[in-house]
Amino acid sequence: MTEATVVCSAAAEAAAAAASAAAPSSSSAAAGGPSSSSSCEKKKRKQQQQQQQQQQQQQQQQQHVKPASSSSSLIRRRGDKELPGSVLFTPDGRVLVIDIKRDEVLLCFHLAAAQGAVTALAFRMDAAAAAAAAPAPAAAATAAATLVSGSSNGDLCVWGLKENRLLETIPEAHKGSVVHIYFMPHQPLMITSGSDNALVEWIFDNPDGIPRELKARRGNIGTVTHMQFYGPEGNQLLGAGASIRRLKGVVDLSFSFNRHYDWPAVVTAHAKTHPVFVWSAHKKALEPRVLTPPSRCGVSAAAAAAAATALCCSSCGNFVVVGYADGRMHKFNLQSCLHRGEFLRSSSSSSSRKQQQGVEKAHKGSVCGVSMMGASVVISASSDPEECSISYWGLQRGEYRSSISLLLPDGSSGGGISFFKVWGVLLAAVYRCGYVCLVDSLSQSIIRLITSIDSNIPLPTASCLTFSPEGTFLAAGCIDSSLWVYDILAASVVDWMSFKKTVNSLVFHPNGARLFTAHSQTEGNIYEWYNKHVFSLSLEKPLLHKTPKEPKLLTRAAAAAAAAGSAAAAEEEEAEEEEEEDDEEAAAAAMLRHYKSKETPLAPGALTLSGVSASRLHAILYVDEIKEQSKPSLPPEPLPDVPFFIPSRFDEGGGVNTPEKEEEESEEIKKKKEKNSSKTSSSNNNNNNKFKSQLQRLLAAKTDNKEEKYTNILNFFHSCSPTALALAIGELGPSAMGTEEEILEMLRFFRYHLLSRANADFIQCILSVFLKAHTQLFLLDTDAEAAEAAEAAAAGEAAAAKEEEEEEEEDSFSSRCLSLLEEIQNIIAADWSVLEEQFLQGEYTLKFLTHLQTD
8 A cells, every 4th residue: 555644844853862762771771781701791891882883873863863844744665674664855955764663764865955955755666566577686676775856956866775875866857846756556657747837757667777758748837928829730839938047038929830840930039138039949949049130339239239029920931020129120031040131211222320320210119019911011010109000011122111090089099009910901909098909901991999898898908919710809818817809790899708817828729719828827827718609500699799798707716706605696697507508509409490401492493402412423423533443453363274175975876976967957956046036026126125224215205294204314313323324324325226316315304404403413413424425426527527428429329319318317316416405505504604693792792791890
C-alpha cells in the first residue's frame, strides 16, 4: 500500500531529542556492570570509548538538525525494508532521511544555494520491477534506493540512498519551481509538474539510474496577452505573454505562414524596446538578429530611440512594417533583416535627413496599429487625438495614398484611436472613449458606430477585438472583464457575457465554431467557447435575436455563489433556460417540417431534381472510364496444355465407316435442316419480340397514353445499374440490329421529360449517355455524300434511282432526328436562362439587403 503519512514539523525535533537521549542511557547501563579481571576492564574501556564516539557523532547530527519551520514537509518511505523511515525537506535546501523505528537521522543532503529550497520530493516505487528487469544487480540496487527532489529554480536532483551521494542533477527540468513529483507504481516512469504550466514524463532506462525525458506537454508560461492561429487549418495556436526574464512583455505579434520553412517569419515587438525580435517557428527558437532602422545621430540617438509599438508582416512573407512611438514607420526585409525604407507623407522620393526629421513622418503621434489590406496596401493609425484618421500606404514604394477621417458625428475625436483590427475591406477601430466604429475601406466611409449595448446600457471600453472568419461577428473583450459579440448584418449585440478576470486576447477558430480567450492572472490558461449560433437550426438567430440586458456570468465561482446564496433564483434560471431550449427545439422542428424535401414538383413546371445520389450519377456518366480503370493490370494466364486423346468407339466394321452409312447419315441431317428452316421462316415474325431487350419492347409499345409509356421507361432506367443502363441504350438503333423508330422514340422521351422539368438531373445524365452512344447517327458527312453521288451517276440510271430512294429515306430519318435534337437544345437553353436569371435576382436581393444594413 502506498499510504501517505503527514507528520507535523515538530516531529524532527522529537526525533533528534530521542536520538540524543538514547546514548547516555546506554552508556550509564554499561558503566554500572560488575568489575572483573584486567581483560574485562580493557574490554569495558574500549566499549566506553566507542560509546563516547557514538555520542559525539549523535551530538553533531543533533547540531545539524535545526528546528523545522512550518513550511517543512515529511514524506514516509514505503516498500523498503532496508531503509524504513521518512524524509524531511526544509526551505533552506536540506533533505533529511530519518529512521522512525530507531529514532535517528540516517542521511542528510544539502542543495546548492543557487537551487533554492526543496519544493517536491518522491521515492522511486518500482524496486521489484527494476530488480526483475535490470541487467545487473547494481542497477537493481540503484533503482531500489533512489530519491528525487525538485527545487525552486526548476532543477531535479537524483540522490542515491545506498551511496549517500548525489547521482545526477537535471538542470532546468522546468522553467519554474517544481510543484509535484510522482512515480508510476511498478513502472520506471516519473511524472513532474511545475509552475511553468508543463507536465513532463521521465523514464529510468539507463543502467546508472539517471532518468531522461520521455514526453512533455508544455503550455504558455505566465499570462497570455496575444493569440493568433498559425496557419489556415487552425491546428496551431501562437501565443505570447509578459515574460519575466530577459525580454519584456510582448505588445504586438505578426507572422507569415507562407515562409514557415524558408526563413524566420515570426516577429514581435516588446514593451519599451526599440529592436524588433525575429523568431523561427520551424526551429522554435529566437534568431540572433533584430530589426532596427539606421541610426541618425550616433550611439546616443540609438540608445534613446523610440520603442516599437506595432508591426505587420506582408502576405508574401518578404517584408515587415514596423511602427514606432515617435510616429515613424519603417519597412524591413524579413529574410535578410535589412532596412528597406521609411514611410513618408511627402510625395517626393527623396529621403534626406532634413526631410525625415521634419513633419513628413508617417504620423504625428505614436503608431497604435499597422495592418495589411491585400498584398500591397498598408493600413496604419496613430493614437494622437489630433490625428483621428486611418492612413493607407503603398507597400513597394512606401508612398502615402489616402486617409479616412474617423471623427465622431459631434466632431470630436473620442480621445483618439486606441487600436484597430482588419478583416478584408472592413476595419474596426476602438476609440479611447469606448466607442467602436466599422469602416469600409472601399467606399472610405464609416458604416457602423457602436456606442452602447442597448439604448440605456453604455458600451464598456474594449481591450481587444477580433472578427469571425466569415466576417459576420465582431467580438470584443473589455476592461471590465466582459465580452460582447456584435452581429454586423443585424447591427446589434447578440451576446454579452462576463468573466472573473479581464480578457487579454481573443481569437476565432478558422472554422468559426469556437472562440478562444486568454485572461489576466490565469497562468497560461486558454479557454475555449463554442459558438451557439453555428449549431442553431433556427434562421431567426442571431438576426432577430433580442439584445441582452445584462451580461451572463460564466465564472465557476460566481455560479457556485449564486447556487449557494439563492436556490430559488437558480431554479428560475433553469426553468427559463428550459423554456428557451424548448422554444428553440420547437422552432427547429417547425423549420425542419417546413423545409422537408419533396420528390414531386412544388409547383407545375418547376425545375425539380430526381433525388438520385451524386455517386450514382457519376457512375452512369463515366461507366466506361470506371471499367477501364477496373481492368486487371495483367491479362489472364492461359490454361496449361491438355493432352489430346482420340475418341474411340466400337463398330461392327472394326471402327471404319462404310460409304453406305455415311450417305444415310448425310440424308438424315439434310432432312432435319429443312424442317428447322421451314419452322423458323413460318414463325420468324411471331417470335421476333423474344430477342428484343426490355427497353426496346417499352419503346415499341403501342398506346395512346404517352405519359404512362414514358413513365414506365423512366422507371426502367431507375431500376438499372450503370452498366445495364449503358448496355440497354447501346442496343438501340440500326447499328445494333434495331430500328430507326427506337432512336426517334427515345428523342421524344427526352423531349417529354425536359418539358415536364421533373427529374432534371437524371434526364440530363441519360441524355448524355444516349448522345455519346449514338453520335454517328446525328453527324452529317458532306464529303461522303458527294462521293456516293458521283459513284451512283457513273454506275447507271437504274442504280442511281435506287440509291436516291435510299438517300431520301436516310435524309428523312436524319432530318427528323436533327429537328428533335434542336427542339431539345432549345428547351435546355430556355431552362438554363431562367435558372440563371433567378440566381441573379437572388444575388441582387442579397446585395441590396447587405447595402441596406450597412447604410
